[in-house]
Ligand SMILES: [Zn+2]
């Protein structure tokens with residue numbers, strides 16, 4: 001599921017189509033590798049109106065015949081305006097300790113949820129473990145100006161088959177573009193509330209719970225609406241019509257749709273594409289969708305795209321034990337400490353962790369007790385959030401010493417770029433810590449409720465997996481994960 005954007009390629013001028021959210025892609029016409037210039041703000045897109053205003057009277061007549069509105073005699077004025085919507089997508093992790101009697105896992109079915117999303121839905125249900133984490137990929141749209149054309153609440157599925165254009169305020173100077181009245185902070189709150197609703201979560205049922213929205217992206221879509229101001233028996237009525245298919249949306253009393261909503265937006269918004277090249281040698285870097293890390297095949301340098309700058313990274317990997325079929329998956333490697341904010345207790349070493357983890361003395365025997373706690377999290381916005389979490393839980397639960405070392409070069413075909421930025425991976429630490437500890441007794445639940453996870457160091461490393469059919473085999477711990485499960489998410 002994806003929105004597609006059509007933006008002019010700066011190298012050849014063709015309309016280079018690409019999925020929304022990607023940072024880099026190849027122009028299908030001239031093969032230039034392009035990057036969307038990140039100016040720190042969220043991106044805005046527009047779906048240009050397809051219905052000419054002259055078609056509105058016919059749609060009004062049709063709505064009257066269908067009984068959707070009545071008593072209208074004449075269309076007096078027709079305007080096309082653009083209503084803004086927030087669109088957000090990411091991975092949801094709901095962690096909960098199932099301590100109370102009669103409580104059960106959240107229901108994961110939702111009639112409004114397209115099957116493509118449900119496919120990724122599953123709960124971790126290790127039989128020995130009552131601490132659960134439910135994970136899913138999720139997306140949602142909602143009005144960014146709910147006061148305007150109120151009945152149009154969401155874009156639904158239909159917008160996803162349309163091609164979006166970058167919103168350029170200069171190009172749309174003459175258009176009636178409504179202001180955004182729900183700012184990003186408010187949008188995040190709305191999204192989280194909708195996520196709880198979507199996952200059918202009643203947090204009161206659990207003695208501990210946390211909901212995390214990770215790897216999330218927010219952007220604005222302007223959607224066209226035709227407003228036909230009509231005269232009728234009881235005064236004026238404004239009929240709202242879908243600017244793409246001319247379908248009836250709603251009839252609202254009055255005629256002052258513009259006055260009621262205040263000024264139309266004229267803030268500057270630009271979208272630009274630039275060449276994506278290795279800062280060291282100038283060769284094109286490989287485009288990689290949501291990737292933020294790029295490997296130059298020509299000079300073997302590794303780059304992290306960070307707020308519009310390329311930062312050189314060391315190539316740290318574990319030595320692969322097989323010559324062929326190795327694939328390098330990126331992980332954030334954290335050295336960390338857990339703290340109980342209520343009691344002040346700290347857990348910094350494997351020995352201390354063993355006391356916390358369910359069966360820790362057994363699982364962590366043989367690991368030097370004085371080792372610092374190290375967590376490895378897949379640096380991917382994976383298509384299957386559950387698979388990524390399971391893998392992280394197993395690797396973190398093992399606390400095995402892993403000698404990551406600088407490498408000369410990656411065998412190119414086997415390199416996978418990272419797509420999960422550090423601050424997003426940090427949010428994930430808490431979920432993984434909960435999942436690793438896996439206990440639900442009262443004392444531990446109290447600990448979860450006042451737990452802070454603090455990372456002392458963080459670095460990107462590449463972990464070799466052996467490719468076997470549809471599976472990836474962890475060469476160090478022997479954990480299997482499906483290739484599809486941790487493939488990059490195309491949404
Ligand atoms: Zn081009």
Ligand SMILES: [Zn+2]
Nearest residue numbers: 278281296299
């Ligand atoms: Zn280079």
